[in-house]
Amino acid sequence: MHWPMAFQRGKELMPRWEDGGICYSATDSLGRPWRVCIARHKPVINQVECHPYLSQADLLSHCRSVAVCVTAYSPLGSGDRPWASPDEPSLLEDPRLGAIAKRYQKTPAHVVLRWHIQRGVVCIPKSVTASRIQQNLQVFDFSLSEDDMKLIESFDRNERFIVPTVERDGKRVWRDAEHPHFPFHDPY
Ligand SMILES: NC(=O)c1ccc[n+]([C@@H]2O[C@H](COP(=O)([O-])OP(=O)(O)OC[C@H]3O[C@@H](n4cnc5c(N)ncnc54)[C@H](OP(=O)(O)O)[C@@H]3O)[C@@H](O)[C@H]2O)c1
Numbered sequence: 367m368h369w370p371m372a373f374q375r376g377k378e379l380m381p382r383w384e385d386g387g388i389c390y391s392a393t394d395s396l397g398r399p400w401r402v403c404i405a406r407h408k409p410v411i412n413q414v415e416c417h418p419y420l421s422q423a424d425l426l427s428h429c430r431s432v433a434v435c436v437t438a439y440s441p442l443g444s445g446d447r448p449w450a451s452p453d454e455p456s457l458l459e460d461p462r463l464g465a466i467a468k469r470y471q472k473t474p475a476h477v478v479l480r481w482h483i484q485r486g487v488v489c490i491p492k493s494v495t496a497s498r499i500q501q502n503l504q505v506f507d508f509s510l511s512e513d514d515m516k517l518i519e520s521f522d523r524n525e526r527f528i529v530p531t532v533e534r535d536g537k538r539v540w541r542d543a544e545h546p547h548f549p550f551h552d553p554y
Contacts, residue, residue, distance in 0.1 A: 370396045371545045390545050413437040416487060417444075418478060418518050419457055419525040426485065438482050440528050441489035442475055449530045451538060455523075462521065470508055479505045481518045526550060 374381050374389035381389045412429055416422045416438035429436050440447075443457030457463070463474040470477065475491070479502060482489040491502045510518070529550055530541040542548055 367396055367399055370547045370549045371542055372547070388542070390542075392546050394547065396547075409434060411435050411437055411488075413439055415440050415526055415528045416482070416489075417441055417457055417527075418460075418463070418481065418521040419443060419455065419523050420527075421519055421522040423519065423522070426487065430486070435488060436486075437488040437490060439490060441482055441487075442478055442491050444527045447527055449532070449541075450527070451531070451533070454527075455525070460521065463518070466510075466514055466517070470510070472504075472508060473501065475502060476505055476508075477510065477514075477518070480508065480510050481515060484510055484515055 372391040372393040372395040374391045376389065383389060412425070412434050414422060414425065414436065416426075416436065417440060422436070422438075426436055444450075445456055445458060457478070458474045460474070463477055467474045467477045472480075475498070479489055479491060483505060493499050493502065531538050532541045533539075540548070540550065
């Protein structure tokens with residue numbers, strides 16, 4: 367089960383009406399499959415967007431309490447997401463992260479990945495760059511102090527990058543906010 371919002375079937379991944387609007391489907395794509403399937407086994411992994419701007423502290427604490435592992439997708443803040451606008455914050459360029467990285471003689475990406483690991487979160491950074499793929503493995507030769515862990519935790523701003531946004535009437539809004547199963551609270 368992947369995403370709470372369903373789209374109509376079509377030849378394209380995301381079929382659109384003639385006016386460009388996305389063809390939503392009212393099918394309950396999470397609740398219904400969950401109710402009809404016979405869940406003999408407890409889920410073992412919950413994969414959610416998670417990074418210092420979306421620390422998911424409450425969800426992480428809940429998952430820990432019921433022994434469900436959390437996997438962070440977009441763990442570095444997904445800087446290359448196609449709908450990013452120039453005014454959106456770039457996690458890896460956050461000067462506070464840069465200052466921490468400098469103290470450990472590491473990169474901001476190292477610090478973020480190490481923060482995930484020390485919280486017990488599995489992370490799946492993506493890179494198409496060989497040197498970065500190698501770099502992202504160099505996170506087991508240092509540890510962040512408790513103070514730095516708390517400091518990074520304080521960067522949380524409930525910022526979801528993997529919910530597409532569009533510009534409407536000069537305002538940045540969530541593209542799918544009109545979907546009947548849109549699950550997020552609109553911060554805009
Ligand atoms: N379950 C879901 O709904 C869901 C949703 C989104 C993503 N995901 C999964 O999560 C994975 C990662 O998410 P993501 O691609 O959205 O975001 P991400 O891993 O947080 O960020 C990817 C971006 O970070 C850059 N990067 C990687 N390592 C770096 C480093 N060491 N220094 C500087 N920049 C670095 C990459 O650049 P380059 O590639 O140019 O090197 C790319 O621009 C995806 O591959 C996907 O499998 C799952």
